[in-house]
Amino acid sequence: DAGVTQSPTHLIKTRGQQVTLRCSPKSGHDTVSWYQQALGQGPQFIFQYYEEEERQRGNFPDRFSGHQFPNYSSELNVNALLLGDSALYLCASSLRTGAAEQYFGPGTRLTVT
């Protein structure tokens, strides 16, 4: 049973550029949430997708956008990158109904220079 997968593992971008991160949820899960984790901090909620729509959003600017595909996989896009966007980006999958647990992928380490 495949768990949550994310790509790429690491990424280095320059200030002002745009980046796309990808996530495939755990088999059987239909909901994907994205989190940003700065060094030494807990993950912070960016947004959640199910049925291909953004359902809830945390306190992040609209430079952060996303998409969910019919196969439940998801993308996180960040435009006009800032140095402060350097972080570990985590994808978590879950079921829309039933158990509330979210299962996390290994993350994508983004460095903005």
Place this chain on the structure above:
Amino acid sequence: EDQVTQSPEALRLQEGESSSLNCSYTVSGLRGLFWYRQDPGKGPEFLFTLYSAGEEKEKERLKATLTKKESFLHITAPKPEDSATYLCAVRNAGSARQLTFGSGTQLTVLP
């Protein structure tokens, strides 16, 4: 606004020395308190979900408990492989499964 505070920030134990990690929370209608383990550079690994005060869950050397204001993660006779950051998160009644995390407790178990 939901708040989660974890203490201590860091804890060093000798192998076999039992201890507890604390997670204090304020939330509008708790719909689950979650414990995760995170190894350096990796994603959080799910450990437990607790839903109501008085509930307890156990897994190997770990036991999680819940009161109306806090949760404890008790570690009995820890081993070096238990070294990790332990994260606590809450979900409130109004959210669509958004988790609010604390900053974690970094546990080091020395052989």
